[in-house]
Amino acid sequence: MCRSAASEIFSFDVAAAVASDVPGGYRASLSRCPTCSFLFVADPVWLEGSFSSELNRLDVGSVDRSLLVASFVRGLLGRRSRRSSWSVLDVGGGDGLLTRVLRDHGIDCRWTDPYCEPAYYVGPPADGVARFDLAVMGEVALHLTNPIESFREALSRSDRLMFTAVVPPEKVTVDWWYLMPSTGQHVAFYPTTAIAEIARRLGADWCSDGKFFHLLSTTGISRALRRRVEHRELSLLAAELYDVLGLLDRARGRQRSLTTKDQAAVEAAVHDKLKGTDD
Ligand SMILES: [Zn+2]
Incomplete structure (x- = not known):
């Protein structure tokens, strides 16, 4: 990420089930940048295919996590989250659950994801909003093979990006739970030094709770906003x-x-479709 020469810490097996076409599965190599401490799995050739696989069912915590992220976002937006004037872009929104929950709470959240179909999301397209008040990447950053570009793209849609990623311990070992070799989908890990490097390269300010929630902003971060990120209990309590x-x-x-x-819109769409069939 900062273009220093990274070196391998260890290698581990990615479950054979991910790579059903490759007997024995893949061997993943975890590398660390000596400068910014960014950790990544080099060249995860299995990654793209893994998202459409049945293995997503292994992610039992996805509903719980979506609700937690939704609460954090609502707390972060503050009292104004109770007005529908806020616009949020759910980047890499997956099944659309986070988007749905935020819309159910009155926030104009739009969904975007190049890999998934949104099972839960019904609403207007993301293209309909020129610039969002906040972009959110809920458990997306850990799948990125080119984080700087992905973060840059998200920040082209909003001045602020909130993303989640479990901050790795100082010494990562092969049994660290967040590696998730059963899916092979976790390929990028961000110590706060790496988040600082991302911010530096994107010309953004940043803050973090040091554990899971992180914020990048190209227009500065107010003291109140910083407090709500660094002390996540404040955001969650507010929600x-x-x-x-x-x-x-x-x-x-x-x-x-x-x-x-949204219900009315989906019913109108079905009605139009049926009318079209009649005609
Ligand atoms: Zn680096």
Whole structure:
């Protein structure tokens, strides 16, 4: 990433099931950059094919994680997340669950992903918004083979990018849980020194909770925003408060979500399609 010569720390087997066409599977090599400490699996030729495979079913935690990321995003956006004027781009949105949850909470979140079909997402296309208030990469960064380019692209759609990635321990060993050799899909790991390097190369400010949630911004980071990232409990607590307030609103018959609007849009589309068949 910073163009220093990286060296291998160790190699490990990627599950044979990923590479059903390759008997015995693949051998992955984990390398570390001596300068920025970025860790990566070099040349993961199996990666692209792995996303459409049945192996995604191994990701039991995906719903729990989507809900956690949705809460963090809502806490990060602050009180204004309770207005639908915020626009969020879900980059690499996968099955669209995060997008759906945010729209259900009234945030105009749009989905984009070159590899997946959004099972949960119904809504307007991402092209409809020129510039988003926030771009989000929920558990995407760990799949990237060219992080700088992917982050640059996300920041071309928004001044701010929030991404998640488990920060590796100082000494990564072959049994580190986040390597996930059962899927072979985790290929990039970001110590905070690597996040600092990404920010430097993109001319962005950054902050992090040092564990999982990270923010890049090309227009500076306010003190309040920094606090909500560095102390993630503040964002998550705020989201809990918004949940309670949202439930009270619903009990009083006030609906802030985009659910009904999206439902109407999908019904209109089906109606048009049927009408087209009749004609
Ligand atoms: Zn480096």
